[in-house]
Amino acid sequence: MKTNNTYIKFAAFAAVLLFNSCNDQYLERYPLSELAPENYFRTASELQTYTNAFYSDLPDALAIHYNNPNQGDDEARNTLAAEFQGTRTTPSSGGGWSWTVLRKINFYLANSHKCADEGARLQYDGVARFFRAYFYFDKIQRFGDVPLYETVNELDDPAMFKARDSRKIVFAKVIEDLDYAIANCRDTKSAQLITKWTALAYKSRICLFEGTFRKYHGLGDWEAILEEGVKAADELMKSNTYSIYKSDEKRAYHELFIAEDAIASEMILSRQYSAAVPYVHSANFYILSASYGRPGMVKQLVNSYLMKDGTRFTDKPNFEKIGFYEETQNRDPRLSQTIRTPGYKRIGATTTSVPDFATSVTGYQYIKYILAPAFDAGQSTNDMPIIRYAEVLLNYAEAKAELGNLTQADIDRSIKLLRDRVGMPNLLLSAANSAPDPYLLASYPHVTKSGQTGAILEIRRERRIELVKEGLRYQDLLRWKEGAKLAQPFYGMYFSGAGEYDLDQDGKLDLVIYQGTAPTKKPGVQYQKLGELVLENGSNGGRIVNLPDIDKKWIESKDYYYPIPTQELQLNNKLEQNEGWDKSGT
Incomplete structure (x- = not known):
């Protein structure tokens, strides 16, 4: 049953409706007298009501589990995002170049001083500044350099037509806002509200992104940023506010993502859903329907899961030609808690x-x-x-490894906790660095070659597996300068060719791959025609090939950023387009 927090339903719905009744872009009109700044922002409840509306800008279920390109190279579908095909063009408007949310945040910050309750003002100013940091970091990730606005400017103000500020300047302001939020937001744990702990966790995330992006893209000034991320994660870890959720190693990881209420011991921030509001999502429908891309994990990711004893699956001879049943046996338990493997039963079902x-x-x-x-x-x-919290531990370990000062003690308080949840052996630093995984080395050609190369690779493995389908993979590829992975073929299961297959080895036929005329169909058996189900070597078998007739393309010189819309370039001649994009829409 859902908690009793009415607000927590991400129902800042009243606030959203209230403020959407104003001029959406500039808040220049106040049709309700209560919203006029001279009459509003006087009480703690008014500050809360206004800042509640900012929560609607957090990612929803679609952005987290479904939207491409967020899943990066972890997931194949029967459609491809433009980012994967190299078909993005410069839009005339939109394209993420919107400042409406910032305007509302700055409007609040310009007026919150009217509240005499200093404690409330500091708290909700902290929330507002968290969301301003959130807003600007999204812009940095998308466009790089962007104009920095810290006040509410009118349409005819010359400041509205400024050039883009350096991402380094903007990022420094993002950190300034987050540090304010850390100092002033409430420190009571909540999986739905912005708290001191949310701000610390988010700081660890964005410092890891920005530090590694600058490192791998040659922008300089990255070490101090990674150190800031380590400090933020370390403070959160030492507080003992959160822990890694544990129950049974065969189900604990899966339980995190099917819980009706976010498991508060580990979930630092979540999007809450409830049938009572109603506010629901469609994860079952999008993942299990034939109508929405038919998403599936790629074989490259399946290969990355270790064996249950900690050895590498990819060290097995001919590992790419191992069938479904054999390849899923004795693996990291997170594999069988993420995809269907032999013996899987749906919730409430008695059959596999x-x-x-x-x-x-x-x-x-x-x-x-x-x-x-x-x-x-x-x-x-x-x-x-x-x-x-699992992400915070991963952020900590990766930042330390990239800085070159990761120790076994660091691993023991971070990666080990994730592996303990599922009964996996600990990562041993000396072993990882003395013999880096060749499969991972080939997967990440830009990884820093150093005394901690093996550790960096193993932490990337751990991150990919632990955070799969949580909407972070695309940004990981961008910061590591590995966008070209999106242009590589996406493969599925291996089959030796046309024939009959008992996928779970229970003695019952599950799948027939046939050529030519369809055989007489038997109940409970799936039929796939060879050629419609494409294997890489045709009738000689191989891995399933996803979208074999569609070219994938990644242009290193331009695809790490999005283009600024042409309309914006025309309105403000001080704006310069991102490299590789131009004003004509190509």
Whole structure:
């Protein structure tokens, strides 16, 4: 049952409706006298009501578990995002170049001093400044350099037509806002509200991004930023406010993502859903329907999961030609808690289910976020993760490794906790660095070659597995300068060719891959025609090939940023377009 927090339903709905009744872009009109700045912002409740509206800008379920390109190279579908095809063009307007949210935040900060309750003002100013940091960091990730506005400017103000400020200047202001939020937001733990802990966790995230982006893109000044991220994560870790959720190693990881209420011991910030509001999402429908891309994990990611004893699956001879049943045995338990593997039963079911090729293009079918069949029509109510404590631990370990000062003690208080949850052996620093994984080395050609190369690679493995389908992979590839991975083929399960397959080895036929005329169909058996199901070597078998007739393309010189819309360039001649993009829309 959902908690009793009415606000926590991300229902700042009253506030959203109230403020949307104003001029959406500039808040120049105040049709309700209560909103006029001379009459509003007088009480703690008014500050809360206004800042509640900012929560609607946090990612929703679609952005977290579904939207491309957020899943990066972890997931194949029967459609491709423009980012994967190199078909993005410069839009005339929109394209993420919107300042409406910033205007509202700055409007609040310009007026909150009217509240005589200093404690409330400091708290809600902290929330507002968290969201301003959140707003600007999104812009940095998308565009690089952007104009910095800290006050409310009118349309005819010359400051509205300024050049872009350096990302380094803007990022410094982002950190300044986050530090204010850390100092002034409430320190009571909440999975739905912005707190001191949320701000610390988010600071660890963005410092890792910005530090590694600058490092791998040759922008300089990265070490101090990674150190700031380490300090933020360390402060949160030492507070003992959060912990890694544990129950049974065979189900603890999966339980995090099907919980009706976010598991507060680990979820630092989540998007809350409830049938009572109603405010629901469609994870079951999008993942299990044949109508929305038929998402499936790619084989490259399946390969990355270690064996249960900590050895590497990719050290096995001919590992790319191992069939589904064998490749899923004795693996890191997170694999069977993320996709359907032999023996899988849906919640509430008494019988097992094999992967459904009608709804998964690779055969590796997700179970993360999937509730009972009663929710299949698009009424899911499980809360969705935005920031987890597990990510903070990963941020800490990766930043230390990139700085070159990661120790075994650091691993023991970070990576080990994630592996303990699922009964996996600990990562040993000396072993990782003395013999870096060749498969991972080939996967990440830009990784820093140093005395801690092996550790960096293993932490990337751990991050990919732990945070899969949580909307962070695309940004990871950008900061590591590995965008070209999006242009590589996405593969699925291996099959030796046409034939009959018992996928879970329970003695019952599950799948027939056939050539020519379809055989007489038997109940409970899936049929796939060779050629419609494309194997890399045709009738000689191989891995499933996702979208073999569509070219994927990544242009290193331009695709790490998005273009500024042409309309904005025309309105403000001081703006300069990002490299590789121009004003003509190409």
